[in-house]
Amino acid sequence: MPAKIIDGKRMALEILARLKRQIAPLSPKPCLAIVLVGDNPASVLYTQKKHEACKMVGMESRNIRLAASASQDEVVSAVRKLNADKGVHGILVQLPLPWHIDENAVLSEIAPEKDVDGFHPENMGRLALGLPCTAPCTPKGIVRMLKESGVRLEGKNAVVIGRSRIVGKPLALMLLNENCTVTVCHSKTRRLGEITKRADIVCVAVGKPNTLVGRMLKKGAVVVDAGTNRVGGRLVGDADFDSVAKKASLATPVPGGVGPMTIAMLIENALDCYRKITRRQ
Numbered sequence: 001m002p003a004k005i006i007d008g009k010r011m012a013l014e015i016l017a018r019l020k021r022q023i024a025p026l027s028p029k030p031c032l033a034i035v036l037v038g039d040n041p042a043s044v045l046y047t048q049k050k051h052e053a054c055k056m057v058g059m060e061s062r063n064i065r066l067a068a069s070a071s072q073d074e075v076v077s078a079v080r081k082l083n084a085d086k087g088v089h090g091i092l093v094q095l096p097l098p099w100h101i102d103e104n105a106v107l108s109e110i111a112p113e114k115d116v117d118g119f120h121p122e123n124m125g126r127l128a129l130g131l132p133c134t135a136p137c138t139p140k141g142i143v144r145m146l147k148e149s150g151v152r153l154e155g156k157n158a159v160v161i162g163r164s165r166i167v168g169k170p171l172a173l174m175l176l177n178e179n180c181t182v183t184v185c186h187s188k189t190r191r192l193g194e195i196t197k198r199a200d201i202v203c204v205a206v207g208k209p210n211t212l213v214g215r216m217l218k219k220g221a222v223v224v225d226a227g228t229n230r231v232g233g234r235l236v237g238d239a240d241f242d243s244v245a246k247k248a249s250l251a252t253p254v255p256g257g258v259g260p261m262t263i264a265m266l267i268e269n270a271l272d273c274y275r276k277i278t279r280r281q
């Protein structure tokens with residue numbers, strides 16, 4: 001039987017509708033500041049989508065644009081200004097930053113309580129320790145999708161392909177916190193297919209089409225594809241959907257899978273940051 005599709009778009013719309021109802025009575029409204037450095041077309045598009053999502057749920061958003069030539073000090077100073085601004089409850093610095101800017105240094109400047117992406121070392125450290133934290137949006141969305149789809153995580157063999165700060169590494173930690181037995185694979189991993197074949201759950205976040213194909217899976221595995229690649233004007237994931245769908249029991253599509261859930265988790269994180277900040281004021 002072909003795999004059932006995990007409809008991330010529908011799940012995300014339901015979450016956004018719930019968040020909208022929660023935001024409606026709030027005053028002042030939560031405000032998310034999005035810092036975009038340069039004009040990388042993909043980053044421009046992603047930030048537009050994030051502003052649109054804020055608007056859709058009744059959250060305010062601020063668009064902070066800096067030239068691609070902005071210095072590290074200028075970016076850091078923009079972040080510090082937002083940290084001090086009582087009208088801003090969440091800060092997101094769109095990645096990647098231009099090559100001459102040290103991403104770690106900039107992300108470490110974001111006040112941890114306004115760090116909606118969860119990339120600050122304090123939030124990442126808390127995640128690693130299994131403590132309450134703001135968790136990165138894409139992996140948080142992946143775990144939510146799995147749970148909402150009725151996938152029991154405890155005791156499962158999960159393989160995460162990719163070890164980036166944005167997806168792979170935090171996802172591995174989250175699955176570990178959910179009591180999965182986790183294997184992390186990367187560009188130096190040997191015999192990837194032998195490893196994935198033993199997995200109950202395979203999550204792929206690499207940025208290369210066909211990294212995962214059906215013959216690399218055991219029958220009935222669950223597959224989550226975070227990849228987004230443009231191939232001949234079409235958006236495709238990192239998994240070959242047709243062959244994967246023949247082997248898997250559940251699979252996420254691209255588009256309409258992980259992407260929409262990432263945005264929903266961003267809004268959820270921004271609302272959580274707002275609540276924590278306003279409770280303290």
Ligand code: NAP
Binds near residue numbers: 189260
């Ligand atoms: P990244 O920072 O470039 O990391 C890619 C990871 O894949 C690295 O850990 C790399 O290993 C590993 N890798 C590369 N080639 C491999 C191979 N042949 N076999 C196994 N592992 C390999 O990418 P990212 O930021 O995590 O993004 C990954 C994909 O997810 C991209 O397509 C991106 O667009 C997408 N993404 C989607 C969303 C969403 O909301 N849908 C959000 C974020 C990212 P090394 O560490 O050894 O180099």
